[in-house]
Amino acid sequence: MNEPLEHETAVPGAPVLEARAVSKGWPGVVALDAVSFDLALGEVHALVGENGAGKSTLIKVMTGVHPPDAGEVRYRGAKVAFSGPREAQGAGVSTIFQEVNLVPLMSVAQNIFLGREPRGRLGLVDTGRMERDAAQLLERYGVHVDPSLPLRALGVGVQQMVAIARAISIDVRVVIMDEPTSSLEPREVEILFGTIKSLREQGVGIVYVSHKLDELFRICDRVTVLRDGKLVHTGAVAELTRIRLVALMLGREVAEVRDRGVTEFGDGHAAIGGEPVIEARGLRRRHVLHDISLSIRPGEVVGLGGLLGAGRSEVAKALAGAQPLDGGEVFVEGRPVKSGSPPAAIRAGVAMIPEDRKVEGIIPHLSVRENIVLAALPRLSRGGLVSEKAQDELVETFMKRLRIKASSPRQPVGELSGGNQQKVLLARWLCLSPKVLILDEPTRGIDVGAKAEVQSLIDELAGQGLGVLLISSELEEVLEGSDSVVVLREGSVVDVLRGDDVAEAPLMAALAGGQEHADG
Amino acid sequence: MADTTAVSRPGVRTAAPAWVRDGGVYVALLALVLVNLVLTDNFVTLTNLRTQLVQVAPVMVVALGMALVIGTEGIDLSVGSVMAIAAAVIPLWLGYGPLPAIAIAIVAGAACGLVNGGLVAFAGVQPIVATLALLVAGRGLALVLADGQLKDIRNPTLLALGEDSAAGIPILVIMAAAAALVLAFVMRRSTFGRHVVAVGGNRTAAFLAGLPVKRTLVTVYVISGVLAAIAGIMQTARLQASDPSAIGVLIELSAITAVVVGGTPLSGGKVRILGTLAGALLIQLIRSTLISNNVPDSTAQMVLAAIIVLAVAIQRREAVR
Numbered sequence A: 001m002n003e004p005l006e007h008e009t010a011v012p013g014a015p016v017l018e019a020r021a022v023s024k025g026w027p028g029v030v031a032l033d034a035v036s037f038d039l040a041l042g043e044v045h046a047l048v049g050e051n052g053a054g055k056s057t058l059i060k061v062m063t064g065v066h067p068p069d070a071g072e073v074r075y076r077g078a079k080v081a082f083s084g085p086r087e088a089q090g091a092g093v094s095t096i097f098q099e100v101n102l103v104p105l106m107s108v109a110q111n112i113f114l115g116r117e118p119r120g121r122l123g124l125v126d127t128g129r130m131e132r133d134a135a136q137l138l139e140r141y142g143v144h145v146d147p148s149l150p151l152r153a154l155g156v157g158v159q160q161m162v163a164i165a166r167a168i169s170i171d172v173r174v175v176i177m178d179e180p181t182s183s184l185e186p187r188e189v190e191i192l193f194g195t196i197k198s199l200r201e202q203g204v205g206i207v208y209v210s211h212k213l214d215e216l217f218r219i220c221d222r223v224t225v226l227r228d229g230k231l232v233h234t235g236a237v238a239e240l241t242r243i244r245l246v247a248l249m250l251g252r253e254v255a256e257v258r259d260r261g262v263t264e265f266g267d268g269h270a271a272i273g274g275e276p277v278i279e280a281r282g283l284r285r286r287h288v289l290h291d292i293s294l295s296i297r298p299g300e301v302v303g304l305g306g307l308l309g310a311g312r313s314e315v316a317k318a319l320a321g322a323q324p325l326d327g328g329e330v331f332v333e334g335r336p337v338k339s340g341s342p343p344a345a346i347r348a349g350v351a352m353i354p355e356d357r358k359v360e361g362i363i364p365h366l367s368v369r370e371n372i373v374l375a376a377l378p379r380l381s382r383g384g385l386v387s388e389k390a391q392d393e394l395v396e397t398f399m400k401r402l403r404i405k406a407s408s409p410r411q412p413v414g415e416l417s418g419g420n421q422q423k424v425l426l427a428r429w430l431c432l433s434p435k436v437l438i439l440d441e442p443t444r445g446i447d448v449g450a451k452a453e454v455q456s457l458i459d460e461l462a463g464q465g466l467g468v469l470l471i472s473s474e475l476e477e478v479l480e481g482s483d484s485v486v487v488l489r490e491g492s493v494v495d496v497l498r499g500d501d502v503a504e505a506p507l508m509a510a511l512a513g514g515q516e517h518a519d520g
Numbered sequence B: 001m002a003d004t005t006a007v008s009r010p011g012v013r014t015a016a017p018a019w020v021r022d023g024g025v026y027v028a029l030l031a032l033v034l035v036n037l038v039l040t041d042n043f044v045t046l047t048n049l050r051t052q053l054v055q056v057a058p059v060m061v062v063a064l065g066m067a068l069v070i071g072t073e074g075i076d077l078s079v080g081s082v083m084a085i086a087a088a089v090i091p092l093w094l095g096y097g098p099l100p101a102i103a104i105a106i107v108a109g110a111a112c113g114l115v116n117g118g119l120v121a122f123a124g125v126q127p128i129v130a131t132l133a134l135l136v137a138g139r140g141l142a143l144v145l146a147d148g149q150l151k152d153i154r155n156p157t158l159l160a161l162g163e164d165s166a167a168g169i170p171i172l173v174i175m176a177a178a179a180a181l182v183l184a185f186v187m188r189r190s191t192f193g194r195h196v197v198a199v200g201g202n203r204t205a206a207f208l209a210g211l212p213v214k215r216t217l218v219t220v221y222v223i224s225g226v227l228a229a230i231a232g233i234m235q236t237a238r239l240q241a242s243d244p245s246a247i248g249v250l251i252e253l254s255a256i257t258a259v260v261v262g263g264t265p266l267s268g269g270k271v272r273i274l275g276t277l278a279g280a281l282l283i284q285l286i287r288s289t290l291i292s293n294n295v296p297d298s299t300a301q302m303v304l305a306a307i308i309v310l311a312v313a314i315q316r317r318e319a320v321r
Helices: A055-062 A085-091 A108-112 A127-140 A156-169 A186-201 A213-219 A242-250 A312-319 A342-348 A357-361 A368-372 A374-380 A388-401 A418-430 A448-463 A475-481 A504-512 B018-039 B046-071 B079-096 B098-121 B127-145 B156-163 B171-189 B191-201 B203-208 B213-239 B251-261 B273-292 B297-320
Strands: A015-026 A029-040 A044-048 A070-075 A078-080 A093-096 A174-178 A205-209 A222-227 A230-236 A278-285 A289-296 A301-305 A327-332 A335-337 A350-353 A436-440 A467-471 A484-489 A492-498
Touching (some): A015 A055, A015 A205, A029 A044, A029 A055, A044 A055, A044 A213, A055 A174, A055 A205, A085 A093, A093 A156, A127 A156, A156 A174, A289 A312, A301 A312, A301 A475, A301 A504, A312 A327, A312 A350, A327 A342, A368 A374, A368 A388, A374 A388, A374 A418, A374 B191, A388 A418, A418 A448, A436 A448, A448 A467, A448 A475, A475 A504, A492 A504, B018 B273, B046 B079, B046 B213, B079 B251, B098 B127, B098 B156, B171 B191, B251 B297, B273 B297
Parallel strands (some): A044 A222, A174 A205, A301 A467, A436 A467
Antiparallel strands (some): A015 A029, A015 A070, A278 A289, A327 A335
């Protein structure tokens, strides 16, 4: 179905793009530690790993966005140092980034031929020919759109297909796809897979980044797993089971049984009881959440399990009123809460500590005091004026209770350590006396001492009758901190673990999905 | 609690120390006065001080509104045109008396702010684009309202506003000081003040904390519009004429400069009221120093441009920290 693209007669199996012992870091961060990767012509090579594993950095090093600190990138057998994605593309390495990076106001045809428009006489752009060519190209991938339409008039999925058409309309040897299906409809995914197959038959090498295990097992030949900037596995997909792949991504042995007591969590919460304090029914959002229902009782800690991109943070935000929904309802103590409104959720008694402390949590210029009282302003003020006395009392209470270390309540929060910033956020929400506390990665990036403090605080709060939803990419934290675990995969609830099932093997089996079970 | 050992200061500290950022404008102001003591005859006198303050008062009022807008990570380019609309409205309503005319002018300013704020908060238009639209359209509207003509103002109340003093202080200066005091109090003590810096400092965090982000944005643009209208009234009273084609032209640049030089970062999250007043005064004094030393106004403008660049550069360093 696809016209053969011009390429050299490929020697199947010969590496076309290769990273040899590449290291890359920034002050205080090692993003890649001597990682090697090779891509053969005519193969689809999956690149997987959890947050911070180094996938994006590896792609950026290979396409010249970042120069490597050590090691080398080789392309077609020679060492290369691309000056950037543009030069890489000129040489035949095309990247389709996660965020569609096209020009929304230009037409479909202009986007596809951007920078290499067909010229007519006088050197002017031959718009007619460009649009005919574009239409033809898109037809081949089953996309029927008017190429003269501005790109932004199209849906995200079609935009993604245009990006792909653009990438492979150039004479390519390597295509790098970073989560290409995240905004595609199932029908479009099928078209994409067809395209990938025909590219492979033409001898093009494809690097495929995705969190969706189903896709990896369907279309990829080999898989490379990164974790914390290190290479942990490279091999044929056919030799792996799903659960083995998940174990590699998370850094676990399938059969490994861990002793309890790695974290500061106690042994479960005796005082769970009564009606759910919060309940979600059928939360839906296109491409993100599919019919999510869950409930938390007072005193219960419910863990939310799932791989990167499974929709954990979106569920957290939905409960806190901060995620736009297409459908579904949230009830707090049996009463429905207006969706899409953080103030309504806060008034109902829901508090959320977001995943990214710096981007969504703290306000760095403002003082510790002003950060703590931010959400409590309505109850600390009368006639629009803040009561300094009530404010200072509240701040003092919580700085003591959570042992927040700052030179004074007036110190800007941006100057505190990560752990103390996190405690400031906890104080912001605890001073509202919430009924439900949603914690999205509450211990990420904070030091060991603060981590232990936060963990025992979660236990203490549950003991006082709060309902807690806990998200953590650290398995121990979820397993030891939670009374039950709701497992998400690709935006759906796939399993709920209770009692003795709140353990590593069942969780990993649920994360991996499919029919397999851990035999360890 | 005074334990500071666990306090980390991530990143590299670069050149500009905090006092340059926060206090630089006052030091510059002091230095300028000292230079003039030596250089310029009759500069540091009470009469000249009065003249300078009366001239700068409308700029200060506009700059105060601008400081709030910039504090939310926005910008208001339409202030000059809003001044023109206010000026154009006054002669139309002066027949009903000075107070109704002033009230209508202020309402017109609030309406302009509502348009800007609505575009920014609800339509999601970038502040620079939203207010640029009104910068262009507002001046046109003012000219239509005024029939494109300069009109003399002979109303005694308005003339008194521009000329008279109370307790030796020009009324225009008192108005600017009052506006500054009110805003300083609002920023320090009110929940709205907290909302402004929170929305400017981290809009996502403010939204997640349940703050009324959109209402806050609309309100700052309305305040900016009202203050611009007041500045238009002040300027009209001072010039004793309503001149919608010339009033407030390029005042947005002076106001933005005053705000930035005064230590309010363009990236939002901080509002310095006193610094903004000092910034406006500094610009005024630099310009008049240069002019009274026979430097042409065009050169003075280049010096101002250099000052903006310097002030922004000092703040960039902070952002990098």
